[in-house]
Amino acid sequence: MIYTVTSRFGDVWKRSFRVNLWRAVPHLWAVALALFSFAAARPRAGNEVQKIYTEGIDIVVTLDISSSMLAMDFKPNRIEAAKKEAAQFIAGRENDRIGLVIFASKAFPQCPLTIDHRMVLQLLKQVKVGLIEDGTAIGDAIVTAANRLRKSKAKSKVIILLTDGRNNTGRVDPVTAANAAAALGIKIYSIGMGTLGKAPYPVQDAFGRTRYVPMDVQIDEQTLKQVAEVSGGEYFRATDSEKLHKIYQQIDRMEKTKIEVKKFKHYRELYAIPLFLGFVFMSAAIFFEYVVVRPIP
Incomplete structure (x- = not known):
């Protein structure tokens, strides 16, 4: 049951x-x-992807480190003011390759063209008067800078040449060097650095004490203008730190990096x-x- x-x-x-x-x-x-x-x-699920294509400029900063760059018409002196403004300029050109050339009686490539701006700034920081025998070889400096740019495939190649004197040594005439650079498609912006008249210059006496002697400011503006003109660039005169800062700002505006932005959507089925x-x-x-x-x- x-x-x-x-x-x-x-x-x-x-x-x-x-x-x-x-x-x-x-x-x-x-x-x-x-x-x-x-x-x-x-x-579908997707998100918008943005790709940025940059067409950078190759720039070689060419800096005079002769003894006259110790003159104190710029604060604290010409060489330190020049380094400061060059550093600010380099830091703002993040899409460009930058190189560095220093010169006095001879010219030396301090840094090759590179996108590693930290390295350029570090090497610029080490620059000082006395690294090279005294003198001003502007023509040799242009040739050395142009050699840095000779194999560059950038559409815009620029030399920024800063000096406070006149060509008094070297193997190459500055205008001849500028013509050679122009033939390579290189543009030169030349900057004459120094006040009008006289500038205080530090001199050591027999007892090792530093005194300041007024010295004539001798800038070969005619040559610097020719150098800029034959290469399609421009000449600037910096009489103080503020003017030098504005010159670098002007060059920065004139030489703009081409940036192309492309947007597209990426989908997942x-x-x-x-x-x-x-x-x-x-x-x-x-x-x-x-x-x-x-x-x-």
């Missing part, structure tokens, strides 16, 4: 479970169709996810309807 009741209860439970599955089948089909419809709509889930629900519906449940009598 107990077996019969238990058996009947089991039959009732199985029948009830199958009925519930049968009722769930339409819902499974509905979910499957909804997922197929969503997949057919081709859902997501239809595979609802398509897969749709097949899962459809398979479940078919399995429950034709295998598990079967037609209920």
Whole structure:
């Protein structure tokens, strides 16, 4: 008797479970169709990507480090004022390759063209009067700077030449050197550095004491103008630190880096996810309807 009741209860439970599955089948089909419809709509996820293309300029800063650069008509003196303004200029040209040439009686490449501005600034910081035998070889300085740019593929190649004197040594005439640079497509911005008249210059006496002697400011402006003119550049005269700062600002505006911005959207297709889930629900519906449940009598 107990077996019969238990058996009947089991039959009732199985029948009830199958009925519930049968009722769930339409819902499974509905979910499957909804997922197929969503997949057919081709859902995508994406974000806007911005690419920036820069066309940098190659610039060689060419700095006079002869003894006259110790004159104090600039604060604290010419060489330190020149280094300060050059450093600010370099720091603002983040898309350009910068090189550094120093000169007195001879010219030396202090730093090759590089995008690593930290290295350029570090080497510029080490520049001081006395590293090279005294003199002013402007022509040799232009040739050395032009050699840094000779193999450059940049569309704009520039030499910024800063000096406080006149060419009194070296193997190459400044204008001849400027013509050679122009033939290579190099533009020269020349800067004459020094006040008008006389400037205080530090001199040590026999006892090692420093005194300041007024000395004539002798800048060969005619040559510097020719150097700039034949190369398609421009000549500037800096009579104090403020004027030198404005000159570098003007050069910065004149030589702008070309920047091209391109925007596009990158998409990732997501239809595979609802398509897969749709097949899962459809398979479940078919399995429950034709295998598990079967037609209920």
